[in-house]
Amino acid sequence: MPVIEITDLSDPRLSDYSHLTDVALKKARGTEHGLYLAESALVLERALGAGHRPRSVLALGGTVDEAVALVGGDVPVFSGPGELLADLTGYILHRGLIASMNRPALPDPDDLLASARRIVILENVADPTNVGAIFRSAGAIGADAILVTPRCSDPFYRRAIRVSMGTVLQVPWTRIGDWTSTRELLTRHGFHVAALALTPDAVSLRDVDGTSHDRLALVLGAEGPGLTDEALAASDTVVQIPMMHGIDSLNVAAASAVAMWALSA
Numbered sequence: 001m002p003v004i005e006i007t008d009l010s011d012p013r014l015s016d017y018s019h020l021t022d023v024a025l026k027k028a029r030g031t032e033h034g035l036y037l038a039e040s041a042l043v044l045e046r047a048l049g050a051g052h053r054p055r056s057v058l059a060l061g062g063t064v065d066e067a068v069a070l071v072g073g074d075v076p077v078f079s080g081p082g083e084l085l086a087d088l089t090g091y092i093l094h095r096g097l098i099a100s101m102n103r104p105a106l107p108d109p110d111d112l113l114a115s116a117r118r119i120v121i122l123e124n125v126a127d128p129t130n131v132g133a134i135f136r137s138a139g140a141i142g143a144d145a146i147l148v149t150p151r152c153s154d155p156f157y158r159r160a161i162r163v164s165m166g167t168v169l170q171v172p173w174t175r176i177g178d179w180t181s182t183r184e185l186l187t188r189h190g191f192h193v194a195a196l197a198l199t200p201d202a203v204s205l206r207d208v209d210g211t212s213h214d215r216l217a218l219v220l221g222a223e224g225p226g227l228t229d230e231a232l233a234a235s236d237t238v239v240q241i242p243m244m245h246g247i248d249s250l251n252v253a254a255a256s257a258v259a260m261w262a263l264s265a
């Protein structure tokens with residue numbers, strides 16, 4: 001398929017890029033599971049490596065050849081001047097290209113945990129920037145999978161993907177239900193559950209030996225309110241990161257990196 005030069009922004013084939021919110025993309029008509037946007041050649045390459053299927057690519061002139069090389073000749077690659085593409089999307093394509101990707105079906109939690117040893121659970125983390133940063137740390141430090149609660153921000157949101165540099169497309173993840181069923185799931189797979197929280201009975205992270213548990217789940221809570229009572233009740237251990245200078249806690253993304261490194265086996 002030849003590169004398609006954009007002359008008319010009302011072309012319906014460009015609707016995936018036309019000021020749509022993440023929620024609208026997730027509910028896009030004519031798709032099985034919705035869409036997400038992958039910005040930059042690096043993120044697109046990681047999405048393709050994860051087996052995700054592109055619907056089309058929007059590329060500035062200098063990145064057209066790279067886009068075609070990545071997706072092949074069967075995927076439409078639209079191109080045009082930066083100003084025109086900014087009018088279409090509502091933002092400047094600083095990273096040269098953006099791809100409309102078909103969302104994959106989320107895996108079954110049992111399948112995801114079958115061979116996992118270190119996992120992270122995100123309870124109600126609302127900021128997609130924090131979600132993306134946590135995924136990037138998980139990918140770098142070595143979490144095998146991430147579980148997210150129903151009220152957690154979607155890891156496929158554009159900002160989460162961008163902040164993670166595409167790591168949300170590499171670290172396996174899925175959504176879970178309530179804590180009763182989640183605790184049963186974790187028990188079934190032999191996980192010790194460690195919650196990161198400021199409670200009177202919390203033990204110092206310095207005193208926790210991550211190698212003492214073959215399978216370990218680290219639970220992280222929402223910015224501000226922290227973990228719910230249900231999450232704490234479902235945990236085996238509550239841990240906290242020792243602080244200095246009167247500071248009680250770190251941002252959840254920073255705390256995730258510290259805790260994952262300390263508990264890595």
